[in-house]
Amino acid sequence: MKKHIPGITSAAVTDLPVLLSYKAKYRAPQELGFSHWLAGQSLWFPVIILSVALLWPFYALAQGSEYTMADSFDALWRWMPFLLTRGFVFTILISFMTMLVGTVLGILLGLGQLSPTYVVARASWFVTQVFRNSPWLVLLFIVMLSFPFEFTIGDTIIPVPDWMKAVIGLSLPVMANISEIVRGAVNSVPTAQWEASESLAFSRRQTLFRIILPQCFKRMIPPWMNWYAILTMATPIVSILGVEEVLNLTRQAIEAEDNRPELLIPFYGFVLVIFFLYSYPIARFTVRLEKRFSVNL
């Protein structure tokens, strides 16, 4: 006679009380789509782009233009230092500053969303939603056009250059998204920890800063870096407003070279490659950190 084992010989049913596994109400924000996509690109990608960029003049030459490949190389070679030192360094500066401002404000706003004070929580939620759902370009236009170009305090004149306005304009959406990351990360910590620390006589603030937030940092880093990569890739939109970053200067360089069509692919291809080479390692690192920090509850 066969032995009867519930769950094997029959459906697993029991009338005994069972402790089900904990199901987190929230998960740590996993908005890593961009990094996953970028990190998934083959390293052949920039090589292909570069070779297309460099072989383009051959094609153009075959079209019967008198402009030779060497001319095209020459032009890019001449402009390369300028585009890198003036243009791309500026792009990096803008993205760094934006991330800094956006992170500081975003953390404050995110904590505001978690505030037990109803008004603060609602107001923070509202601000977050407004900036998270506004088109970046619209925010940029508002900031660029409404901010003064300099402040005068007493005798000192504090200039506000265009790139600084761009930083302010770009940091608004970044702030809102960081705010969501903070809120999501805090909510992803099991609520039992709040109850446990309350039972140990921790105040709400102590619980948040000593118990919850230290656990959050790890889970916030990958989405935070993901946002940095997104932001870096989005920085060229400030060129529309005349900020002199790499894309704008590339355009001016092409114009200075008489706007030859043979130059278009090499120049823009070059810009694409430097953006890729900068963002790709960040994406790879983000994905690695994500794997390392992933929490399985």
Next chain:
Amino acid sequence: MKKLLASTTAMALALSSVAASAADCTNDTWNKVVERGKLVVGVKADYKPWGFRDTDGNLVGMEIDMANEVAATMGVDVELVAVQSSNRMQFLEQGKIDLMIATMSDRADRREIVGIVGPNYYTSGTNILAPDALNFTEWEQLRDRPVCGKQGAFYNQIVEERYGANVIAFTGNAEAKQALRDKKCVAFVYDDSSIMADLVSGSWEGFSMPMPTEDDNPWALAVPKAEQNCVFGRFMSGMQYNWHKDGALLALEEKWGIQSTSYLKAQNDRYKDWLAE
């Protein structure tokens, strides 16, 4: 009684406003420039050879030379700010730049916004750059066809309103010209001197400037509106007058390889010193 009081007040107000406009010169911009020892000039960075970049990233060109001379005459340093057609007047209004020499056509509506002072330093008319294959000969042929232009340029209005073309406006020259090469439009509407410079550069084989030039329109530099009839405006008038008189503009035209225009020669004659020779 009340009526009388009201009308006298109104008259007094009207009189005082007249008096105010005559002695309104605070010369804020001029004083600021002198005080800071720095003249901020808005110039083009994508308009070869009037304003463009060299490979070191410096702004160079005919208008930059003019800006440098203005600053040298005032005895201050010059700071060049690259402007676009769409933001040059705003920059001047905001006070971000003190002076604008940025290939701007002198138009009545613009005179209301910025302080345009004569005599105009250059002139150009409206024309198009188009492929020879399309055999354009007259403007009417552009009706209902896509034409590329640049945002903020007044040529767009002309071809749109007068000849019913569909203008696609781009932020910069480079994009507009590229769109023309990509056959997104049948022509690029712009000023004839710039198109001429492009054609001379040799990179536009198979293209030409087929239309009769329309609306020869002088170019103007501009100071802030409040400075127009004050020191700065008068000073810039003087600078332009002298450039015409001593042929400096003709020399610059030659230096930057621009086809010489009859306008500059005529102005040179017109302002010639009658005692010279």
